[in-house]
Amino acid sequence: MALLELLKQRRSVRDFLDKPVEREKIKLCLEAARVAPSACNSQPWKFIVVDDGELKKRLCDKAFSGIYAINAFCKKAPVIVVIVSERSKFLARIGGMFRGTKYYLIDIGIAGEHFVLQAQELGLGTCWIGWFNERAVKSVLNIPKDKKIDVLLALGYYDQEKVKSGHSREPLDKISSFNSY
C-alpha cells in the first residue's frame, strides 16, 4: 500500500476483536521500531510486550482504574506494549538541556509510530495511551522505580468496517507555509 494511503487509513482503535495477535507480527512491528532514528542514535527505548492474558488483565485492571478508567477499553486489547523511556546518550542529554528539548520524547514518538504504522500495514489496530497509572505498570511488570514510562500502545485486530474514515485535522495552509512563518 502507498504510504500516504496507509497513513490516512490509520485511526486510533478503541474496540478490539477477541483474537490473539501472532508473535511473528508483533516482532515485525518491533523491528520497525528498532530501525527508527533517534538523537545521537541513543535508541532510548525498551518495548515490553504484554500478550499473556492473565498478566495483561492484571496490568490493565491496575493501570486503568480510578482516574485512569477512561482508558478501560484497553482491557479488550489482546496486547499492551509498554514503551520504557530509557536514558539517552550523554551528548543527547547535554544537547537537550542546552536546547531545552527533550530529545528522548521525540525519539520515543518516532519509534512508537514506526511500530504503529507497521501494525497498520499488517491489519492490526493500535491506540497510543498516555493516560495510565505509571506506578501500577511498573509494579505489575517489575520495572525498576527509577525508570520512566511515558506511553503505552494498545494493539490488536479490529473490525475495519467500524473504523471512522477521515481525520479531523487542520487544513494544510494552516499548519504549513513555504519560506516564512
Ligand SMILES: Cc1cc2nc3c(=O)[nH]c(=O)nc-3n(C[C@H](O)[C@H](O)[C@H](O)COP(=O)(O)O)c2cc1C
Ligand atoms: C502521545 C499520545 C497519547 C495519547 N493518549 C491517549 C489516551 O490516553 N487515550 C486515548 O484513548 N487516546 C489517546 N491518544 C490518541 C489520540 O486521542 C488520537 O491519536 C487523536 O485523537 C487523533 O485521532 P486518530 O488517532 O484516530 O487519528 C493519544 C495519542 C498520542 C499521540
